[in-house]
Amino acid sequence: MADIVARYVGNKRVEAENPRSGGRLTFDQGKPDGLGESYDPVEGLLGAFAGCTLTMIAYAAEANGADAKGATAECDCTMAERPHRIASITLTIRMPQAEYTDSQKKVIQKYADACPVGLALSDKIDKKVEILWP
Structure with missing residues (x-):
């Protein structure tokens, strides 16, 4: 199926x-x-990338004694003209107020970078995932 x-x-x-x-x-x-x-299909792709990344962060946080509930994501893209395509995507994650250890931060960033949707995007797209810690 x-x-x-x-x-x-x-x-x-x-x-x-x-x-x-x-x-x-x-x-x-x-x-x-x-x-x-x-x-719009581009909006759908950006939403999928943001949603998948937030889910990956939640898995990493919970497995390492942290909580990602309340984390937010903002996703912006720049379009190229010829050929018309997405040129770059910037995903900014804001983590909820909490005390995160350096170890937790490292694992959460690793999981964010391993988002299956982000990894499936073309290497021609400049992708940046930034996590803002409280």
Whole structure:
């Protein structure tokens, strides 16, 4: 069974579904009025990168006696013109107020850098993951 099944429905709109969970997402390049909530494909990619990285950080924190609850992520990208593509992505993570040891910080950064979505991005994309500690 596929992880995602997507279908182009016209008018620059793609509907995707996870058959296992039933989760649905609509990617709408043109974002025409009246079609409900939708996401630009680049926004979807950036959201997936931020969400995956936060999840990896949560795993690392919990396994090392810390808590990542309340961590936030901001993801920005720069587009190249020719060929039109994502040129760079900067992901800034703000960790919640807590005392983190140097060892915890090192492991959390290692997990953030090991995000499967980030690793799947092209090597032509300049990626930066910055963690801001309280």
